[in-house]
Amino acid sequence: MEWLTSFPASQALLNVTKKFVARCIETGPVPQHIGFVMDGNRRFAKNHHIELKEGHSAGFESMAQILELCYECGVKSATVFAFSIENFKRSKHEVDWLMELAKERFAQMVSQGELAEQYGVRIKVLGDVSLLPDDVRQVLKEAEEVTKHNSRAVLNVCFPYTSRHEMTHAMKHIVKKNMKTPIEINEATISDLLYTGGQPPLDLFIRTSGVSRLSDFLLWQVSTPGVVIEFVDVLWPDFTPLRMAWILIKYSFKKAYSKEE
Numbered sequence: 001m002e003w004l005t006s007f008p009a010s011q012a013l014l015n016v017t018k019k020f021v022a023r024c025i026e027t028g029p030v031p032q033h034i035g036f037v038m039d040g041n042r043r044f045a046k047n048h049h050i051e052l053k054e055g056h057s058a059g060f061e062s063m064a065q066i067l068e069l070c071y072e073c074g075v076k077s078a079t080v081f082a083f084s085i086e087n088f089k090r091s092k093h094e095v096d097w098l099m100e101l102a103k104e105r106f107a108q109m110v111s112q113g114e115l116a117e118q119y120g121v122r123i124k125v126l127g128d129v130s131l132l133p134d135d136v137r138q139v140l141k142e143a144e145e146v147t148k149h150n151s152r153a154v155l156n157v158c159f160p161y162t163s164r165h166e167m168t169h170a171m172k173h174i175v176k177k178n179m180k181t182p183i184e185i186n187e188a189t190i191s192d193l194l195y196t197g198g199q200p201p202l203d204l205f206i207r208t209s210g211v212s213r214l215s216d217f218l219l220w221q222v223s224t225p226g227v228v229i230e231f232v233d234v235l236w237p238d239f240t241p242l243r244m245a246w247i248l249i250k251y252s253f254k255k256a257y258s259k260e261e
Contacts, residue, residue: 021245022072028252031203031228033077033196034070035218038063040209040235047235053097058237060105064115069241071119071153073248077199079156081217085128085165099136102159106139110146120152126195127161128169154199161195163219170194194220204251205229208236228254 038059045055063080070078083102088095115121125140132140140159170193177183191197202221207214210233214222222229230247232239 029255032200034204035079037207038236044235044237077154082159085160106143120150122150123147162216
């Protein structure tokens with residue numbers, strides 16, 4: 001897929017290809033909820049001898065293309081790990097840049113919003129937003145407000161997030177509810193009070209960069225039987241729609257075959 005981009009009118013060709021592939025994929029089982037660990041932006045920048053911020057920008061562009069294919073195929077929920085609470089331990093320069101990038105990109109979603117408008121995507125920010133600067137929180141709030149009536153699909157942006165924090169948040173809510181009225185506490189109770197509560201259960205978990213770990217992301221959700229985990233040996237900015245399409249095709253065959261058994 002990468003070599004196609006060097007040809008004239010390549011973007012138009014890629015768009016046609018994505019739509020064709022999407023039509024083929026949606027004829028079989030399609031994951032209703034996909035989680036993405038978008039790893040590799042820093043290494044991409046280092047490998048290409050570019051500034052770190054350019055690597056993160058390239059990662060954002062890749063995310064937009066991948067999400068477009070997913071929603072075109074009929075995926076209902078996509079959850080992206082945009083910023084870990086642990087990332088606040090990075091250098092102030094990098095954290096400040098990531099905050100500025102988030103403001104810029106979310107503002108872009110609000111002002112332009114092609115993806116959200118075309119596919120009816122509602123944007124939800126998952127995580128402890130109290131840790132963010134006021135100006136960043138305001139932009140995130142605007143993105144949620146502008147898209148709150150969209151109902152065809154959801155984009156969960158985990159920013160800032162860790163799975164441990166999500167489960168702690170759910171436990172606090174359970175304790176609070178139980179103090180008012182005793183409730184039965186089981187797996188369903190916890191699942192409903194996670195940030196992703198009310199959405200389709202996780203079907204597919206994808207991590208790029210060749211690293212085989214979950215990195216404190218959707219740990220409760222990924223433990224559900226039947227979740228397919230894909231560790232992809234490519235950096236996130238190099239993760240193309242064609243690679244994503246191949247994963248969706250494999251998922252479809254795997255699920256269709258398991259139903260026949």
